Amino acid sequence: MTATRTEFEARLRQIGAERYHDLHPFHDLLHGGGCNSEQVRAWVINRYYYQHSIPMKDAAFMSRVESPALRRAWRSRIEDHDGSDGNEGGIRRWLRLAEAVGLDPDYVASCEGVLPATRFAVDAYVRYVREKTLLEAVAASLTELFAPKIHANRIEGLLKNYSFADASSLSYFSNRLKEAPKDVAFGLAWVLDHADTAEKQEAAAKALIFKTDVLWSQLDALWAAYVTPGRIPPGAWKPHEGLLCAQKVS
Template sequence: MTQAPTTASTREEFAARLYGLRGRYWDTHPFHLRLHSGGCTPPELRRWVANRWYYQLILTRKNAAIIADCPLPEVRREWTRRLGYQDGPHEGEGGLADWLVLAEAVGLTRAEVLDERHVARGVRFAVDGYLHFCRTRSWTEGVAAALTEMFSPDHMAERVTAWQKHYEWIDPAGYAYFEHRIPDARRDSARTLDLVLDHCVTAEQQRAAVEALAFKCEVLRAMLDAVDYGPETAATAGSAAPVGTAVPAGTAR
């Protein structure tokens, strides 16, 4: 890792340091590459969707933690908009509801998503780690961690195109989440970057912000490592192996 500067960067230099983490974003993780090239089986695609649910679930809580630490009314007012995004104004609306529509579109039942039976332990630890980070670090670090949003719109758009091409069996109603999220993420990420550039002005604050974004990239990649590893979860560990995963005796895994 390159050494952080000991003096504060200019606004432009600091923005370049944050953008410099682009290569660590999860779009180039081997699982995403396979997913977008049509190489995933239906159960693998379902596993991705069921595990991402766990990430969606903590977003409102981590945003509330950021607000709880922030002493500035103008920032709190702005970040508060995010609190309603996943939960929506009413039952059946908002990001979580859209994610459940996606889950059904790929062949999962709501019950098996809601009871988290497919959530891999590595996904749980990574996502819980992100929530813990936002609860215990400064609000500026929490906001900086959300800057993966700068990299996400193009990746989400590519996902929709790739899935429509390679997985025609997915019900198109499932794409509502991404259709809503892509324009919002484009708009929000520009504002999030301004907040970080405006409020991280010392060398130490800027170093912490860059590290927060790097940490978030690791959280996302760790989630995919766990999804890629296979279907074992707390619900299946120690019980008979799920169909199709049995390893013949004497075969190294």
């Protein structure tokens, strides 16, 4: 049976309440000040791979959209990350965070040292958006519904617990608090409008679950490599690699 609009929105929000990666213990460790510098740097390096892939995901989506109205609404997402006149963009802001934690931004931008599981999960998300229905692609983006809370908690926790944290280094998160609401409002309304059968609602819900799995798996990989048991896989970043010259250890 097809759920009402209100019922289906509640189902989507419940998925986030149960599965969003704000529940992962790595975020408790990070936001509570429990990460050492190496763990923070590993997080910045691996999260960058996700950040830099988002515009490619959105470009793949737009290449399949025939509606000019939908393309117009969606293209601001690319500009938010890549930048535009008067907006340096989220990718550049993330590299400023990398520099603040002592990493060479060129090293981070090269995507060398990214965990294999991070690469696999993020590439799977880009491929998912490229190959699945438009409804599933948009529904997968709805993790944005739950992001403002984690961004606010992150800003508060990092400012409280880490010397690198200031308005400049954390500008990615503060800007997402301003940018994300428009994306959330549009994406949620689009999904609710187009998931008009029980089958489509099921597909959209599974797409959102898939995306939460993508985010969660990245943190699982980070935890295993840099927290417990601390087993760094071949080719992944090792502490003291990719640092700014002033930070390098002889």
